[in-house]
Amino acid sequence: MTNTAHLFRHTHTSLLAGAGVTPEQIMDRLGYSDDQITKNDYLHVTKEMKKEASHKFNELMRSLR
Template identity: 50%
Template sequence: MTIHGFRHTHTSLLFEAGATIKEVQDRLGHSNSKTTLDIYTHVTKKAKHDAANRFAKFMGK
């Protein structure tokens, strides 16, 4: 994995850990949060699982 690959992974893990977009944007040094969201965020398997669980809970299951 390249250094840049680690940067993408680090970003995704920050979001998974609950960091806000502004916190991650600042940490990466981006002047625009759109760059952070469009290029550096990736949906992990855990994030997909957590989203499904939140929806199931919302639906009362």
């Protein structure tokens, strides 16, 4: 059986990450002092985050011309 509280916590954290909230801010909000817990358990890279990273890299390359 899925732990509903954990599911809501995970969803909340994933939405924060997708909105651009920093890992440090998320850690503070969750009450974690170890960033590995936050990164390993909650911060998954979404398709939108991958697109954003690609877009930022393209912008960087264009600015170097």
